[in-house]
Amino acid sequence: METLTFRKGLRDAIPIALGYFSVSAAFGMICISNKMPMWAAPLISLTNFTGTGQFVGANMIAMGSLIIEIILTLMVINARYFLMSISLSQRLSSKITLLGRFAIAFGNTDEIFAVAMQQNKILNIKYMFGLILCSFSGWVGGTVAGTLIGSFMPIDLVSAMGIAIYAMFIAIIVPPLKKSKPIFTVVAIAAVLNCIFTYTPVINGIGSSWSVIISGVVAAAIGAILFPQEMEDFNE
Amino acid sequence: MNNVYLLLAVTAMAITTYLIRAIPLVLFRKKLKNKYLYSFLNYIPYAVLTALIVPGILYSTKSAVSIDSIATTQNIITACIGGAVALILSLLNRSLIIVAVASTIAVYIAQFILSSI
Numbered sequence: 001m002e003t004l005t006f007r008k009g010l011r012d013a014i015p016i017a018l019g020y021f022s023v024s025a026a027f028g029m030i031c032i033s034n035k036m037p038m039w040a041a042p043l044i045s046l047t048n049f050t051g052t053g054q055f056v057g058a059n060m061i062a063m064g065s066l067i068i069e070i071i072l073t074l075m076v077i078n079a080r081y082f083l084m085s086i087s088l089s090q091r092l093s094s095k096i097t098l099l100g101r102f103a104i105a106f107g108n109t110d111e112i113f114a115v116a117m118q119q120n121k122i123l124n125i126k127y128m129f130g131l132i133l134c135s136f137s138g139w140v141g142g143t144v145a146g147t148l149i150g151s152f153m154p155i156d157l158v159s160a161m162g163i164a165i166y167a168m169f170i171a172i173i174v175p176p177l178k179k180s181k182p183i184f185t186v187v188a189i190a191a192v193l194n195c196i197f198t199y200t201p202v203i204n205g206i207g208s209s210w211s212v213i214i215s216g217v218v219a220a221a222i223g224a225i226l227f228p229q230e231m232e233d234f235n236e
Numbered sequence: 237m238n239n240v241y242l243l244l245a246v247t248a249m250a251i252t253t254y255l256i257r258a259i260p261l262v263l264f265r266k267k268l269k270n271k272y273l274y275s276f277l278n279y280i281p282y283a284v285l286t287a288l289i290v291p292g293i294l295y296s297t298k299s300a301v302s303i304d305s306i307a308t309t310q311n312i313i314t315a316c317i318g319g320a321v322a323l324i325l326s327l328l329n330r331s332l333i334i335v336a337v338a339s340t341i342a343v344y345i346a347q348f349i350l351s352s353i
Contacts, residue, residue, distance in 0.1 A: 022333040040242060047250035052281060056288065057249040061241075067248050074252045077284045081253075083277045085260035098262065105258035159297070160344035163315060166293040167322035167339035169285045174326035176282065186279045190286040198291055208292070216284035223283070224275035 004119060009130020016111045016131075017138025024139045026164060027054055028146025029153070033161035034062035038147055045143035049136060050109060052172065053078050055165055060209065069209035076213055084113045091117065093124045100125045107132030182227035190219035293319050297343050310350050318343040 002008060024045055031041035036058070048054050053074050060070050085108055092101065104125070112131050116123055150158065177184045197211030198204055204211070297315045322339040330338075 022331070026333055026336045036242065037239070040246070044246050044249065047246065048253050050253050052285065053249065053253050056284070057245070059288065061245045064241075067244055070245055071248050071252050073284070074249055075256065077281055078253055078256045079280050080277050081257045082260050083274065085257050089261045092261075101261050102258055105261045106254060108257045108261070156347065157340070157344055160314075160318075160347060161340050162296040163293070163318035163322070163343045164336040164340050166289055166296050167318065167336045168332050169289050170319070170322040171326045171330070171332045171335035173282050173285050173289075174323065175329050178327065182275075183279065183282050186283050187286045190283040191290040194287040194290055212284060212287040215287040216280060219283040219286070220276050220279035223279040224272045227275065228271045229275045229278060230271065 004121065004124055004127035006126040006130040009127040009132075010134045011130075012115055013112070013131045013134035016115065016135045019111070020135055020138040021142035021145070023051060023168075024142035025146030025149070026168060027051075027058070028143045028148075029150035029161060030055070030146075030165050031058055032147060032150030032153075033158040033164070034058060036061070038151060041143050041147045042140065045140050049106060049139060050078065050081075055168060059165055063208070065209045069207075069213075073209060073213055076216060080110075081108060084108055084110070088113060088116065088123075091123050092128075093122050096125045104128050104132070107136065109135065111135065182223055182229070185226065186219050186223035189222055190215050193219060297347070310347075314343045314346040314350065317346045 027045065028041040031044070032038070041058075044054055044058065048057070056077055057070060057074060060073060065073075085105060088104075088108055089101075092104065096104070107128070112135055115131060116128065119127075150161075153161075173183075173187060177187050193215035194211055196203070197206065197215060198208065206214075294312050294315050297311045297318065318339040321342040322335050325335045325338055
């Protein structure tokens with residue numbers, strides 16, 4: 001079996017970096033189309049390093065949502081990282097210092113988590129840093145490229161890009177809901193609930209951010225009660 | 237756009253995202269045992285994304301001339317066209333960037349046609 005080195009980490013993350021480059025390029029363009037200054041998208045990618053959360057956050061910034069609404073929505077949407085970090089925590093070598101753990105936490109994205117867990121052995125800090133450095137470069141580089149492209153696009157095309165963020169949301173949820181009846185059910189419940197919250201007089205006074213949070217939490221809770229999933233065992 | 241608001245929002249996003257990742261990695265070494273909590277956390281991203289799409293997508297294509305009600309109806313039509321393109325390509329398992337670019341082009345063309353009628 002190959003040992004887990006820094007170089008292997010870099011190499012294993014090349015497919016992730018390429019995928020990240022295109023997604024974060026779209027993120028950069030979307031921020032420009034939402035009339036954010038050029039430094040905004042690269043700064044968000046440098047400090048957040050999360051796909052869905054960044055798109056949702058940028059969307060809420062464009063709508064002028066309250067800071068507390070943004071925090072709550074991100075807590076809800078990023079709750080899965082909590083779970084992933086608990087799993088990853090059990091795989092990290094006991095030689096990794098507290099500082100090392102704090103650094104690795106920043107890079108625990110869905111894709112890096114998946115690749116790290118595939119190794120089926122104790123993970124050292126060199127390998128994790130290789131994975132994270134390569135993926136993060138793709139993420140930030142793509143964002144800068146997208147921001148530059150977005151700044152030179154004609155104004156009509158930029159206004160048409162308002163749809164892009166929603167198109168990406170659709171592209172994230174549709175493939176899994178095709179295969180999974182529980183996810184399909186959760187999606188249907190969330191859609192109906194949020195329409196009720198948006199179009200019912202009086203109730204729609206709570207505002208769009210809160211109705212998204214409530215619809216999302218209620219739909220996921222109903223899904224968990226109706227279709228509890230067996231937990232994957234990563235330690236085999 | 238207000239730079240102070242933007243910086244505050246970005247800082248809030250960064251801290252929230254980081255703490256959720258860091259706290260379990262540093263404090264929790266035990267395994268999660270509750271399958272209902274596990275399922276809830278798995279379903280949450282899909283549920284929240286859906287609530288963001290429906291009905292928000294309908295109002296996502298405001299063009300430069302979206303002040304009167306006619307323009308709004310027009311925007312809803314272009315948004316539906318863009319949404320349909322995204323849905324079809326996603327059903328065909330196309331990548332995120334392809335779906336985003338194709339639906340943007342669809343909206344762009346639809347805007348052009350509707351405004352020249």
